[in-house]
Amino acid sequence: MLTDLFAPLGHITARRMFGGWGIYCDGIVFGLVADDVLFLKADDLCRDVFEARHLDMFYPQGPEGICISYYEIPGDWLEDEDDILPYARVALDAGLRASRTKKTKKKKTIK
Structure with a gap:
């Protein structure tokens, strides 16, 4: 089970999301499961780690649709x-950066 596998990272939970499952560590999304396939989050600072292993990007609407990171x-x-934990840590770091960015944007819009 993924929650056991990722337990060294922190408190792992899974929540229904867009017909699949979001994988969270201490409330930060860092992965998702769609059609029984695990995908880990990336951003501009870590995308090359995943691309160096020639991993496929997630296309929720199929190969002709948009891809997400x-x-x-x-x-x-x-x-x-x-095998998996080093990449999960990279994905969690990307999730943390995304979370901080969202919080900063919310603070700027609240007056």
């Missing part, structure tokens, strides 16, 4: 936390 994780990586 999540990368598909090979299923065999889920068998060993030594």
Whole structure:
């Protein structure tokens, strides 16, 4: 189970999201599961980590649709936390950066 696999990162929860599941660590989204495939979050500061492994991006509406900044994780990586945890930490860092950006934008609009 993903919550057990990612437990070294913090308190892991999964919530229904857009027909799949969002994977959260201490309330920060860093992954999602769609059609039984795990995707981890990326941003401009860490995208190259995922691209260096030639991982596919997530296209929620199929290959002709838009892509979002999540990368598909090979299923065999889920068998060993030594394979997956370094990438999960990178994804969590991207989630933390996104969370800080959203909070900053909210503070600027509230007057």
